[in-house]
Amino acid sequence: MNGPHLSKGARQPPPPRGGKLRLYSNRFCPYAQRVHLVLDAKKIPYDVVNINLSSKPDWIYDKSPYGKIPALELDTGDVLYESLIIADYLDERYHQHLLHAKDPLQKAKDKLLIEQFNRIINTMYRVMMNIGRISLDDDETISNGLNTFERELAERGGPFFAGNKPGMLDYMIWPWCERADILKLFGNQHLLKRDKYKKLMEWRNRMSDDPTVKRSLLDSDFHVKYLQSHRAGMPDYDLILNSK
């Protein structure tokens, strides 16, 4: 998953061997990470083709409408996109290590929480990419969001949202939780105070020890470097490769 990001003009790689799935991805895209997490949790073999999002190869548009990634290419030639739709598909198609709750009501509640988490995602994205400082409104949106998840974790009893091991909700919100420390760079030290979100912080520690999470986990250092390159207008998607 740390391979080079293919740019405009790059040759299209040959189909994956042995009918493996192929994920068109990007090492720093949190939505793509969602799909890596599901594939890794379910131990589904797959091939990764990283795409340079600032200069996409033409052939990605033949694979995925609007050239969107993540996009999952199946051995039938079909290509799925939209992280949550891919995640649901994989969980329905591959029965090992079911990630969604079997109970339709619990599953629906988890999907509502994933939906609610979008408010945190949108605010984090805006702060990190454009503004660079957290306004009072943004602070409130993120705090309210985190309070909901802190309360939820307390009610469910943990250690994970799904119980004894991470499930769909845990993995779908993880990529932004992995990046949460970056917010401290933007002038808000109290937001992620350990005592305010005690359960979430414990959850985050446990998640970062999960073997599935470890496969794609990056240090905050890498996320910060990537963010800086992005804000400077030259996203360095290959910075892991280049730092070796």
Add this chain to the structure above:
Amino acid sequence: MNGPHLSKGARQPPPPRGGKLRLYSNRFCPYAQRVHLVLDAKKIPYDVVNINLSSKPDWIYDKSPYGKIPALELDTGDVLYESLIIADYLDERYHQHLLHAKDPLQKAKDKLLIEQFNRIINTMYRVMMNIGRISLDDDETISNGLNTFERELAERGGPFFAGNKPGMLDYMIWPWCERADILKLFGNQHLLKRDKYKKLMEWRNRMSDDPTVKRSLLDSDFHVKYLQSHRAGMPDYDLILNSK
């Protein structure tokens, strides 16, 4: 479903009898109509409480975060919101007349089309509510969207997207197709030309004869009157009641 829309100050209705589901709805909300269609297609008994969206009763916020409708109250006291999440829940929980394809790949493809349809929805909404004239860009978005669905219907062979009877994709896009003729009011006569979207037009005729669709179907006249009241800043949610 044509009952009065409850406003701020209205007393909260007692729980539905016999453990029935209750749908907090609005007669002119296309997202709420999605849930009516699923409940009606699956013949699930339910109770309707219509909400005045311009002046919501306080208690709706206790039922649904952000006071969102549609919201489905279960006999457990749990309340689900978000039309697509409710629709999926109902299809998983009630096995009669399954609306989603059983094949995970076909189901995922249908969900992608529902997602793609959002581009049409957003453009229609903007044109109808704010602008009142279709720009070239809007025209292109809607035409491209409709072309996709026209092609898809041709490939699938019909008569419905789901085959011999309407399925989830058919019902999830229907509310906006029911309202499509209104676009002609906004200066674009060629957009919905019958010869350009022949299969879609045939599909629309068949859909409007479907017993499930008929239960919530409204004439274009009603939709136009409602839209006029909305654009005038005084949405007349009770106009069906008032016209009797």
